Amino acid sequence: MRKKIEEEFSSLLPTLFDTDSNLRILDAGCGLGFLSYVCAITFPKSNVTGIDIFNSGSLSEASITKAAENMSLLGIGSRVHFAEHDLTTPIETEAKYDLVVSNLVFHNLGRSRFRGYEHVFNVLKRNGYFVIGDLFPHESSDSKYLTTWSSIVKEIQEEDSGRWRYKIKVLKKV
Numbered sequence: 001m002r003k004k005i006e007e008e009f010s011s012l013l014p015t016l017f018d019t020d021s022n023l024r025i026l027d028a029g030c031g032l033g034f035l036s037y038v039c040a041i042t043f044p045k046s047n048v049t050g051i052d053i054f055n056s057g058s059l060s061e062a063s064i065t066k067a068a069e070n071m072s073l074l075g076i077g078s079r080v081h082f083a084e085h086d087l088t089t090p091i092e093t094e095a096k097y098d099l100v101v102s103n104l105v106f107h108n109l110g111r112s113r114f115r116g117y118e119h120v121f122n123v124l125k126r127n128g129y130f131v132i133g134d135l136f137p138h139e140s141s142d143s144k145y146l147t148t149w150s151s152i153v154k155e156i157q158e159e160d161s162g163r164w165r166y167k168i169k170v171l172k173k174v
């Protein structure tokens with residue numbers, strides 16, 4: 001499943017921006033930096049910030065130090081940085097992001113995910129993209145909320161991914 005998600009993001013992201021672009025990218029709920037890595041490799045001139053609470057049971061091995069060590073070992077430590085942050089609280093940033101990515105995070109947040117979505121859109125540039133891979137157990141309410149901030153450019157549905165199918169949504173901020 002993870003390999004498939006990596007492949008999907010790797011083929012999707014270059015359709016949104018030129019791979020030569022110098023982008024500001026945010027990985028919301030980055031864990032050990034899975035998507036941070038995919039973004040940094042796809043856009044070699046870009047900088048990535050990964051944020052996470054770094055103490056969730058769902059990824060017990062995750063720690064900010066481990067995530068940073070991983071990126072150094074992969075040779076992208078200078079372009080990928082991590083910060084501890086709870087997505088249910090506003091995100092502080094010096095400048096807005098061109099692209100926000102997220103994988104398997106927001107469904108964990110219950111109704112607070114709507115606040116999380118709002119915080120993401122508040123730090124995303126107009127016409128920037130939010131690419132979210134997640135399970136959407138209450139999809140109609142999520143879609144309704146997400147389309148108050150963005151237009152849905154593309155949706156990719158994974159087959160065989162359980163009761164609530166894994167989906168990648170490409171959202172463009174309006």
Ligand SMILES: C[S@@+](CC[C@H](N)C(=O)[O-])C[C@H]1O[C@@H](n2cnc3c(N)ncnc32)[C@H](O)[C@@H]1O
Nearest residue numbers: 029030031034052053054056059086087103104
């Ligand atoms: C299933 S893991 C996915 C990690 C990573 N995106 C990946 O694909 O490997 C879910 C992540 O969401 C993070 N998380 C859960 N609640 C969070 C919150 N309120 N704010 C930020 N991160 C959160 C967890 O710490 C965990 O790293």
